[in-house]
Amino acid sequence: MxxxxxxxxxxxxxxxxxxxxxxxxxxxxxxxxxxxxxxxxxxxxxxxxxxxxxxxxxxxxxxxxxxxxxxxxxxxxxxxxxxxxxxxxxxxxxxxxxxxxxxxxxxxxxxxxxxxxxxxxxxxxxxxxxxxxxxxxxxxxxxxxxxxxxxxxxxxxxxxxxxxxxxxxxxxxxxxxxxxxxxxxxxxxxxxxxxxxxxxxxxxxxxxxxxxxxxxxxxxxxxxxxxxxxxxxxxxxxxxxxxxxxxxxxxxxxxxxxxxxxxxxxxxxxxxxxxxxxxxxxxxxxxxxxxxxxxxxxxxxxxxxxxxxxLFPVKEYLVEEKDLLNKNSIVFRDVSFITQEGNPLLNCISFRIDQGQTIRLNGASGAGKTTILNLLLGIIRPTTGKIFYGDSDLCTFSTDQIARRFAFVSQDFFLFNGTIMENIIFGLVDVDTEKVYEVCEGCGLHNEIMAFPSQYDTLVGPHGISLSGGQTQRLMIVRALLQYPGVLILDEATSELDLKNESLIFQNLHQNYPDTIIIIVTHKVNHEMKISAEFNLENGRISHMSSTL
Known part of the structure; x- marks a missing residue:
């Protein structure tokens, strides 16, 4: 009481x-x-x-x-x-x-x-x-x-x-x-x-x-x-x-x-x-x-x-905003992650991703791809080792600080039961409507939305049932791009798209977001991805790193 x-x-x-x-x-x-x-x-x-x-x-x-x-x-x-x-x-x-x-x-x-x-x-x-x-x-x-x-x-x-x-x-x-x-x-x-x-x-x-x-x-x-x-x-x-x-x-x-x-x-x-x-x-x-x-x-x-x-503990993390200006690189230094049950998912991996690079993570199920993404998004913290964003330890970032710099689009998309516009600007502040139209155009979505009777005021229905899978994925990508992220993570984010629309999105990314780090997990092959390097993972280790630069 x-x-x-x-x-x-x-x-x-x-x-x-x-x-x-x-x-x-x-x-x-x-x-x-x-x-x-x-x-x-x-x-x-x-x-x-x-x-x-x-x-x-x-x-x-x-x-x-x-x-x-x-x-x-x-x-x-x-x-x-x-x-x-x-x-x-x-x-x-x-x-x-x-x-x-x-x-x-x-x-x-x-x-x-x-x-x-x-x-x-x-x-x-x-x-x-x-x-x-x-x-x-x-x-x-x-x-x-x-x-x-x-x-x-x-x-x-x-x-x-x-x-x-x-x-x-x-x-x-x-x-x-x-x-x-x-x-x-x-x-x-x-x-x-x-x-x-x-x-x-x-x-x-x-x-x-x-x-x-x-x-x-x-x-x-x-x-x-x-x-x-x-x-x-x-x-x-x-x-x-x-x-x-x-x-x-x-x-x-x-x-x-x-x-x-x-x-x-x-x-x-x-x-x-x-x-x-x-x-x-x-x-x-x-x-x-x-x-x-x-x-x-x-x-x-x-x-x-x-x-x-x-009584569940809330862990507070915070790094000074002034320390994060104009720094857009990711460094994994001897990072390992072991679950509470003692299962090792990552084993002492190290790599560096610089500003503007597009990295593709390859590997079978359980190789460690999702664990790397979860570490970057702050969902989990490394058991040992350090992850740096710029010169700052990523583990000191608050949830809000990570959310402002890292955008994540996965195949497990989720839309709220609201309008298309409400779902696009969800979590964003002071979004310019014209900018929304511009980003949607770059993703090949604007004309399709305008074809709806209510256009951007169209209700998507529960879990986005009114939209196709491809439209929903592009809407999620638009939402991520309007965030202007330093790092964009795409986890099978274009799995529902045909080659034409997928190519259009990657052309848009490289043309309009040249300084953004793009990390891709996908089984599809598209030359418009313009991969800078590929990391092949196996049993929680990087077995091979290849560069196309």
Whole structure:
């Protein structure tokens, strides 16, 4: 619960407003049982009919005030909770974005989705339905005990004698519910992760006739979820019934002791009825707390899962911008990379790429090409050795500094569900529209876009479904070129293009971006690439380097 303190403290004045309104609401409901005493003792027994009409008017006015107060309190409390949830979601989103890639992939995407949506939603709903209810019911208990103590302190002690047993019951059962709640949330994450994988790979599932296998995985997850949900429900109901049974003993004790005092002439019938009303009303919030407190365990489980992500370390890297001016070369010096499992992917490789050179990386699958690209993009860091961009150690660069100098286009392209123009300028600042047209023209894309009815305002659809594979790849290349990168990395980036469009792109690159380092990974051969050198990789080493210069 300590995680919540900073969010509550940030909006402490708004919370104080909510508490004040809750206090007023409880205060207005306090005279309720006392009305019975007045009607019984004054109106019926003493036959003072003259006070009945003012009493009824007073009750009506209080009821109207309670309605207005309830609406106002509902607005302020929901506003407080929603703003707190916005803060939590924004913080979690920013933290996930700042994680380095190797940390990010430690848990499946479905887990992140569950934490940023469902878990925070659980926290918000619990704060609304549980925490505020506990607060208002606690205020009710304190005020009602004060009133009953004023009326008769001996009867009050008899009436509240079962409260300690109630507290002990909560302590004994809450641990069990917390463990089950954690299992429930984890199983829900497993369901979302499975669905995320299925929907992302639906094409492959259909082609491989893998429905039966994937359906089996999904079915197992939802059945496990159902089993845990049933256990949570049964334990919660047991908790509620046991607590309600204990809470019933208080009012019963009052009836027995109060009846005796009435026969002794020590209290009036009206006082007994009012006292029974207060004690009954006192145990109602106690009973409600017993019902809703188990939900706190669900919230604690969600908070634990949120904190798991926030505890992932964020590594900050930064090199002075003044040290990076007019330096555009790459040097690998005895670089090795070994995975956390101890698998060596690169073994002591060294090379240099100078400004304006076009380098092609060759090698079979697993030779180390992707590892080199990931090192350049800052996705991973070398286990040993150094990588220099100009005279600066690339490992000291922040994510933003790398993103401004390195542009990456792969065959695994991704477009957002927006317009063509929105996807082109994604991540770019102050982009000139005419420059967009010019770069699109250089990539042979402008005329095709202008042929669409909405031209650059055409919606690409989910995952770019409205565009062909070749159009999508060229759009990604346009986006990269508008960045004016010092280094352009093309990982099978023209695999969907025909020879004509591919040649047009490489002609454009060499003509308009002569100082850019171009690193290409491709199985295609095109003379317009104008390769400066080729690095042949084998088992994490450079087996051969050839130069065409």
């Amino acid at each position: 300590s995680y919540m303190k900073k969010y509550i403290y940030k909006r402490k004045f708004q919370l104080l407003q909510v508490i004040f309104l809750l206090f007023l609401s409880v205060l207005l409901s306090t005279p309720g049982p006392y009305y019975i005493k007045i009607i019984m003792d004054k109106v019926l027994i003493e036959k003072r009919i003259d006070i009945l009409f003012p009493l009824i008017c007073f009750i009506i006015v209080v009821a109207i005030l309670q309605v207005l107060l309830s609406i106002t309190q509902s607005y302020f409390s929901s506003s407080f909770i929603q703003k707190m949830m916005i803060d939590m979601r924004e913080d979690l989103y920013r933290h996930i974005y700042r994680l380095d890639y190797m940390t990010y992939i430690r848990i499946p995407r479905g887990e992140y989705l569950t934490r940023i949506t469902n878990d925070i939603e659980v926290v918000g709903q619990t704060c609304t339905s549980v925490v505020l209810n506990v607060l208002i019911n606690s205020l009710t208990i304190v005020i009602y005990i004060g009133v009953t103590m004023y009326l008769n302190w001996k009867l009050t002690l008899i009436g509240i004698i079962t409260i300690p047993f109630f507290v002990i019951t909560i302590q004994l059962l809450s641990r069990k519910l917390h463990g089950l709640s954690m299992q429930l949330q984890e199983n829900k994450s497993a369901i979302l992760t499975s669905l995320d994988e299925d929907f992302a790979g639906m094409k492959h599932i259909k082609l491989k006739q893998g429905f039966k296998e994937r359906y089996g995985v999904y079915s197992l997850h939802i059945k496990n979820y159902a089993k845990i949900f049933i256990r949570v429900t049964v334990w919660s109901n047991f908790f509620t019934c046991l607590s309600s049974l204990i809470a019933l003993l208080g009012p019963v004790s009052i009836l027995i002791a109060g009846t005796y005092l009435v026969h002794q002439g020590k209290i009036t019938i009206g006082s007994l009825l009012a006292f029974y009303g207060y004690i009954g009303a006192l145990y109602q919030p106690v009973s409600q707390i017993s019902i809703i407190l188990p939900q706190l365990e669900v919230m604690k489980a969600s908070l634990t899962r949120i904190k798991e992500v926030l």
